Amino acid sequence: MNPLKADKVVKQYGDKTAVNGISFEVGAGEIYGLLGANGAGKTTTMRMVLGLIYPDGGQILYHGKAYSKEQLSNLGYLPEERGLYPKVRVSDQLIYLAQLRGMSKKDADDSLKRWLDRFEVPEYYNKRVEELSKGNQQKIQFIAGVIHSPKIVILDEAFSGLDPVNVELLKSTVKELRDSGTSILFSTHRMEHVEELCRNITILHRSNVVLQGNIKEIKKRFPKERVILSTEKEVSGLDRIGGVTNVIRHEYGYEIGIANESVGGDILRHAMNQATITRFEIKEPTLNEIFIKTVGDSHE
Amino acid sequence: MNNFWTVVGFTVKNKLRGKAFAITTLIIAIILSIGINLPYIFSQFGGGDKVTSIGYIQSQQAEHADGTKTGDQLKAYFEAQEGSKLQLVPYGDKGSAAENEKQLKQAIEDKDIKGYLAFGEMTESGFPEMTYKSEKLMEFEMTSSLQGALQIIRQDTVLQDAGLTEEQRALLNAPIAIDAVQISATEGAGSMGEGKTAEQQGMNMGLVYAMLFLLFMSIMISGQMIASEVTAEKSSRVMEILITSVSPLKQMFGKIFGMFVIVLLQISIYVIVILANVSLPHNGKVMGNLNINLSDIDPMLLLYAILFFLTGFFLFATLFAAVGSLVSRTEDLGQAVMPITIVSLAGFYISIFSIGSPDSMLVKVTSFIPLFSPFVMLLRLGLTDPPLWEVLTSIGILLVGIYAAVWISAKIYRTGVLMYGKRPSWKEIRKAMKAYKI
Numbered sequence: 063m064n065p066l067k068a069d070k071v072v073k074q075y076g077d078k079t080a081v082n083g084i085s086f087e088v089g090a091g092e093i094y095g096l097l098g099a100n101g102a103g104k105t106t107t108m109r110m111v112l113g114l115i116y117p118d119g120g121q122i123l124y125h126g127k128a129y130s131k132e133q134l135s136n137l138g139y140l141p142e143e144r145g146l147y148p149k150v151r152v153s154d155q156l157i158y159l160a161q162l163r164g165m166s167k168k169d170a171d172d173s174l175k176r177w178l179d180r181f182e183v184p185e186y187y188n189k190r191v192e193e194l195s196k197g198n199q200q201k202i203q204f205i206a207g208v209i210h211s212p213k214i215v216i217l218d219e220a221f222s223g224l225d226p227v228n229v230e231l232l233k234s235t236v237k238e239l240r241d242s243g244t245s246i247l248f249s250t251h252r253m254e255h256v257e258e259l260c261r262n263i264t265i266l267h268r269s270n271v272v273l274q275g276n277i278k279e280i281k282k283r284f285p286k287e288r289v290i291l292s293t294e295k296e297v298s299g300l301d302r303i304g305g306v307t308n309v310i311r312h313e314y315g316y317e318i319g320i321a322n323e324s325v326g327g328d329i330l331r332h333a334m335n336q337a338t339i340t341r342f343e344i345k346e347p348t349l350n351e352i353f354i355k356t357v358g359d360s361h362e
Numbered sequence: 363m364n365n366f367w368t369v370v371g372f373t374v375k376n377k378l379r380g381k382a383f384a385i386t387t388l389i390i391a392i393i394l395s396i397g398i399n400l401p402y403i404f405s406q407f408g409g410g411d412k413v414t415s416i417g418y419i420q421s422q423q424a425e426h427a428d429g430t431k432t433g434d435q436l437k438a439y440f441e442a443q444e445g446s447k448l449q450l451v452p453y454g455d456k457g458s459a460a461e462n463e464k465q466l467k468q469a470i471e472d473k474d475i476k477g478y479l480a481f482g483e484m485t486e487s488g489f490p491e492m493t494y495k496s497e498k499l500m501e502f503e504m505t506s507s508l509q510g511a512l513q514i515i516r517q518d519t520v521l522q523d524a525g526l527t528e529e530q531r532a533l534l535n536a537p538i539a540i541d542a543v544q545i546s547a548t549e550g551a552g553s554m555g556e557g558k559t560a561e562q563q564g565m566n567m568g569l570v571y572a573m574l575f576l577l578f579m580s581i582m583i584s585g586q587m588i589a590s591e592v593t594a595e596k597s598s599r600v601m602e603i604l605i606t607s608v609s610p611l612k613q614m615f616g617k618i619f620g621m622f623v624i625v626l627l628q629i630s631i632y633v634i635v636i637l638a639n640v641s642l643p644h645n646g647k648v649m650g651n652l653n654i655n656l657s658d659i660d661p662m663l664l665l666y667a668i669l670f671f672l673t674g675f676f677l678f679a680t681l682f683a684a685v686g687s688l689v690s691r692t693e694d695l696g697q698a699v700m701p702i703t704i705v706s707l708a709g710f711y712i713s714i715f716s717i718g719s720p721d722s723m724l725v726k727v728t729s730f731i732p733l734f735s736p737f738v739m740l741l742r743l744g745l746t747d748p749p750l751w752e753v754l755t756s757i758g759i760l761l762v763g764i765y766a767a768v769w770i771s772a773k774i775y776r777t778g779v780l781m782y783g784k785r786p787s788w789k790e791i792r793k794a795m796k797a798y799k800i
Contacts (some may be wrong), residue, residue, distance in 0.1 A: 112606045131609065139606055145599035150376055157599075158372045162365055162607035206603065 063088050063126045065197045065245040066111065066214050072119035073106050080106040082269045083120065086262070088245040089216070093236065095260035095277075096249040099357055102266040105142060107218050109246060112139055121173040123212065135164040137349060138212035140204055142219040148192040155191070156206055170209065177205040181231065204232060208239065215239060216247045233259065243359045251349040263349075267357045279350065284347040284355070287316040289326055292341035297333045304328070316343065364606045365701055369616025370623070377587070377624045387628055398639040413449050414504070416494070417466050417478035421455035428490040429481025435515050436479075436508070448507060451475055470497065477501070479508075534561030563745075565659050567717070572739055573667040576629060577674050578710040583628065584621040584675070585682040585702065592618060592686030592775075593695050610776040618679040625675075650655045666743050669757070674736025677764050678706055684771035687778035709737035720745035730756050732763030 066088040073081040081103040088094040098104050103173060107339075111122055113129050124133045145245060147155050153174060160170035178184045181201045182273045200223055208215055220236070221229045224355055236259065240246060250256060255278065255300045256263060265273040273280060291297070292315030305325035310317040326344045333339055347355075377383050377464045418433035419426060437450035453469065456462050466478040477496025484490050489512060494505055521531050590616075595601045604613055639645065681702050689698045712734060716725045720741055728734040729742050731754075739756045 109602075112602075114602060114605060132605055137606060139603060141599055141602050142601050144612070145601070145603045147376075147595075147600055148598060154372075154375070158368065159607060160604060161368045162604070 065125055066074055066247065067123045067126075068107070068111065068120070070120035071107070071110060071117045071122060073110060073115065074118050075105075079269050081110070081117075081266075082271075084266070084271050085120075086264050086274070088247055088262075090245055091240055091243045092211075092261055093240050093246040093248050093259045095256040095263035096247060096266065097251075097253075097256060097263055097353060098266035099251075101268075104266060105218060108139075108218055108247065108249065109265070111214075111216060112137060123193065134263050135210060136213045138207040138210065138215040138258055140207035140215075140217045140220055142222070144199055144203060146199065146203060147189045149190055151187075152189055152191060152194075152202055153187045156202070156209055159206050160209045163212075165210050173209050173211070174205065177209060180235065181205070183301065197228050200224055201232070204235070212244070214245045214247070218249050219251070220248070221250060221252065228257075253348065253353055257349050261306070265353060265356055273352070280352065281346050282347075284352055286323050286326075286330070286344050286346060287314075288344055288345040288347070289320055289329055290341060291316045291318060291329065291339070291345040293333055293337040293339050295337045297336045300329065300332065303332055320344075328339045366612045366616050366619075369608065369613055370620040372616050373591075373620025375625050377620070383624070387631055391631060392637050394632060395639050397641075398636060398645065403643050413447055414447050415475040416449050416504075416508075417451050417453050417469050417475040418481075419455055419462050419466070420452035423455060426455065426481070428481075428484050432481065432489050432512075433479065433491070436511055439511050439515055448504075449477075449513075466495075477504070488519075498698075562660065562740075566663055566737070566744045569659055569663060569667060570713075570717075570741055573671060573740055574710060574713050577671050577736060577740075578706065580625045580629065580671075581678045581706050582703075584625045585678055585706070586699065587624075588621050588679055589682040589686030589699050590692060590695055592683055593689050596687060596689075596778075597691055603777075611772045614683050614772060614775050618676065619622050620635075621679065622675060650659060663744055666753070667740055670736040670740045673757075673760050673764060677732065677736070677760070677767055678702065680764070680767045680771040684767075684774040684778070687775040697719060706731050709734040713737040713741040716741060717745065721733055730759055732760050732767075735760050 063086045068084055070083045070085050071081060071306055072079070072083055076204070084107055086094060096104050096107060106115070110117050113133070122129060123183050124136065125132075153171070156174050157167060157170040160173065161167060165173070175184065175187070175344055178187060183198065183201065186194060186198065186202065191202060194202065197327075200220075204220065207217070217236070221232060224232060233255065236246065236248075240259075248256075248260060260277060262276050263274070263280070264271055291300075297316070299315060300306060303325065305328065307319035307320040309319075320326060323344060330339070333342075363751065366547055397651070418429065418436075420430050420433065421429075433450060433452065438447045440448045441451060450467075451474070453462070453465055456465050463480075466475070470477065475496070480493045482491030482493070494501060494508065519532070520736060523536075526534075566650065571575060582699070590597045595604065608616075682699060685702060686695065687700050689695050709728070712728055716738075719725070725738055725742060729738040729748075735756045739748075739753065743753065
């Protein structure tokens with residue numbers, strides 16, 4: 063039985079539907095991506111999973127059971143915006159939050175120290191949150207979400223405001239959590255993170271599910287429409303090949319839009335006549351493109 | 363229940379650690395200490411006991427005869443009195459009224475006298491017309507003590523002329539005492555029996571005063587703190603994490619109880635500061651004068667006072683928490699808590715201004731209204747003897763009120779903490795409240 067299952071969940075604010083019948087399942091040791099433009103209903107969905115707000119229709123099951131107070135200690139949450147007491151010491155508030163989720167003071171303290179070491183910032187133990195930089199506050203916020211070793215972790219925009227080094231650090235931590243069997247519901251705007259971390263995704267647009275499923279399968283469903291070509295010297299006449307939709311010149315070479323995969327061969331032959339080829343690739347659509355395409359399409 | 367105490371502990375610990383708490387407590391403690399020692403400090407400067415000197419013209423001339431006689435009589439009278447705050451200083455006649463006036467004014471300027479008496483025509487009262495002239499406005503105290511002195515002088519003269527003996531005159535002046543004892547004609551709510559003596563009434567009034575101030579202060583101090591803590595948690599979004607960890611009811615009451623502990627602590631510090639200052643040797647005399655005897659306090663009244671203090675505190679505290687949860691930004695908080703502040707102010711003032719008339723209709727009616735009754739019923743209990751059923755009814759209504767306030771506040775709290783942005787409309791609040799179980 064999957065740790066987290068949402069079944070046709072609906073949420074309405076007044077006469078506006080915020081989430082319209084979303085269903086998904088997150089398995090143990092899986093990171094599930096929840097994508098969507100701003101205001102698409104991601105945070106509302108996450109809040110319903112947390113029990114912060116109640117769905118107006120459908121149900122959410124935790125290990126097959128409905129929401130109850132006992133579930134609280136199984137849930138970990140990292141909100142999109144900072145949710146910490148600015149003027150309270152890191153140790154005080156994290157131990158407090160862990161205690162509220164049923165940990166003993168000593169266990170919480172041990173766990174906190176372990177996490178601070180993991181993030182290589184043991185000196186923050188006695189600091190006030192307001193003294194820390196935004197990125198470091200995010201680390202503390204992350205620890206607040208996972209200090210009690212929850213079975214289900216909800217990460218809303220976990221990597222926002224972090225520098226690349228810290229993003230890598232946090233990403234590897236998330237992977238560790240996944241490998242230790244935690245179910246993670248993950249939302250972000252950064253598609254490359256989703257491609258790296260998530261097995262399954264749901265794309266929400268204006269409260270509706272517009273795309274759902276395994277990332278690999280989703281990608282197969284979308285035609286390969288781009289060719290990357292790098293040559294030693296310039297190639298002319300690429301845009302005159304039949305089936306080529308557009309040509310963009312980059313420093314590294316050409317990015318060519320194609321109507322279907324077979325045009326690739328024509329391009330390769332055309333280029334070989336003119337120059338030595340250093341790179342030729344018929345690219346899979348990136349999630350970014352799929353996202354823009356899906357969300358953009360339904361705009362009309 | 364465990365989580366409840368965790369919340370209490372966290373609230374107390376953070377408040378105690380904060381600089382604001384320590385500084386506020388210290389400042390108020392210093393102000394209290396200064397206030398209590400002020401009379402002593404003043405007396406050290408000699409300002410309080412200074413004898414006021416009044417000048418007059420002493421002259422052998424016929425036109426000044428009446429004035430001089432009256433002046434001499436007053437001078438003798440005040441000299442005869444022990445510890446008199448007044449003394450008369452004679453000045454020689456300079457010949458003309460203008461010269462005399464000039465001389466006396468000069469004396470005022472030299473700070474030898476505060477003012478002087480000018481005498482005019484003889485009147486029917488047996489004294490000449492008198493005018494007290496000084497640089498100060500509204501010298502009613504001065505003229506009335508002069509008046510009193512003259513009354514006695516005249517009385518003495520008349521009695522002496524009538525040929526009364528010394529004993530007879532003493533008898534005429536002996537004070538007459540009437541004691542007022544408050545009794546209850548029916549079964550009252552206070553302690554039964556002989557009624558209250560003047561001392562007991564005084565102590566009860568003192569207790570009522572003290573408790574009214576204590577309740578009002580506690581509500582003011584902690585109400586603001588509770589509301590702003592809730593708003594701060596909300597605006598920093600800690601609330602989202604908290605609400606997923608602990609039920610809103612526990613969270614709210616943990617916070618309220620934590621604040622209660624803080625307020626009690628703060629008030630005990632003040633009380634200790636007051637007691638310590640009062641028991642300093644140089645303040646001993648002041649305390650003796652106040653005639654405080656704690657055994658005169660009616661134990662039933664004390665019990666009621668504590669009961670009304672607790673219920674009143676929790677009623678207002680829950681309301682403050684609810685309002686705090688509706689506001690997303692601390693800047694909007696002042697406006698939002700205004701109604702509650704005004705209600706508590708109204709309750710407090712109704713009782714303070716009704717101390718002179720504790721049986722008025724206003725007091726009777728408001729002593730049954732939950733938000734006022736902690737203040738007003740206490741006043742009635744302390745100063746009158748309301749029937750037991752009225753007190754019990756009032757407490758009953760108050761408890762129902764608290765229950766309703768807790769229920770509504772918990773709902774509002776649960777709802778409000780997740781509402782951001784603009785102030786939610788009543789319709790939105792009502793709608794959202796229906797959705798949440800507490």
